[in-house]
Amino acid sequence: xxxxxxxxxxxxxxxxxxxxxxxxxxxxxxxxxxxxxxxxxxxxxxxxxxxxxxxxxxxxxxxxxxxxxxxxxxxxxxxxxxxxxxxxxxxxxxxxxxxxxxxxxxxxxxxxxxxxxxxxxxxxxxxxxxxxxxxxxxxxxxxxxxxxxx
Numbered sequence: 001x002x003x004x005x006x007x008x009x010x011x012x013x014x015x016x017x018x019x020x021x022x023x024x025x026x027x028x029x030x031x032x033x034x035x036x037x038x039x040x041x042x043x044x045x046x047x048x049x050x051x052x053x054x055x056x057x058x059x060x061x062x063x064x065x066x067x068x069x070x071x072x073x074x075x076x077x078x079x080x081x082x083x084x085x086x087x088x089x090x091x092x093x094x095x096x097x098x099x100x101x102x103x104x105x106x107x108x109x110x111x112x113x114x115x116x117x118x119x120x121x122x123x124x125x126x127x128x129x130x131x132x133x134x135x136x137x138x139x140x141x142x143x144x145x146x147x148x149x150x
Contacts, residue, residue, distance in 0.1 A: 001106065001144040002028045009087060018150040019092040024074075025147065029106055030085040039110045040118040042066060043077075043086040044139075046106040050095040052145055054105040062090050063106070067122035081111060081119035094149045103145030110138045 004026040005011040019025060031041045046063040049056040061069045068075040074091030086108065094100060111118035 001104065001142050002030065003144065003147065004028065007089065017147045019147055021092055021094065021149060022074075023092045024089050025092050026087070026089045027104065027144070028085055028087045029108055029142065031108075031110065032084070034084060034110065036084045038113055039084065040081050040113050041084050041086050042081040042109050042111045042118055043088070044107040044109060046088065046104060048093075049103050049105065050099040050101060052103045052143065054103075054141060054143060058095055060093070060095070062104075063088060066120040077122060092147065092149065100149040101146035102149070103143060104147070105141065105143045107141050108139065 003013045003017050005013055007024065007026055009026060009028055027046075029041065029043060031039075043063055044066055045061065047054075047059045047061045049059045060072070062072065062075050063069065063077060066077075066080060068077050068088070072090065074089075076089045078087040078089065080086045080088075092102070094102065
């Protein structure tokens with residue numbers, strides 16, 4: 001998982017990720033070492049927590065069921081289920097005045113491109129079906145952080 005300074009995804013942050021409130025954050029999740037002609041990476045869900053614990057009780061969902069959280073207008077899913085990388089952006093936020101750090105957590109899986117079922121149409125309001133099918137392959141949870149409010 002890589003945070004970028006720009007919306008073209010050409011300048012990754014180096015070292016500490018400092019961000020201002022509401023600054024647009026750009027994140028790419030990428031898998032390497034798989035055949036990009038056969039597999040696509042699918043982001044199932046992503047969420048943020050104020051501490052480095054994906055199971056922490058206080059959290060904010062960014063991506064749900066492979067689509068942006070409808071309750072967060074800053075989230076934009078730019079690429080999902082079409083290649084070996086996924087991309088999204090969101091507006092930087094903090095949970096409380098004394099919590100200046102944000103940790104991102106995502107659940108992803110590999111999808112067999114030949115199934116033609118790797119990408120989701122989020123604009124139609126139809127959410128992705130739940131459950132595992134033959135197009136679903138290896139899955140993983142990944143985390144990134146902290147993103148620090150400056």
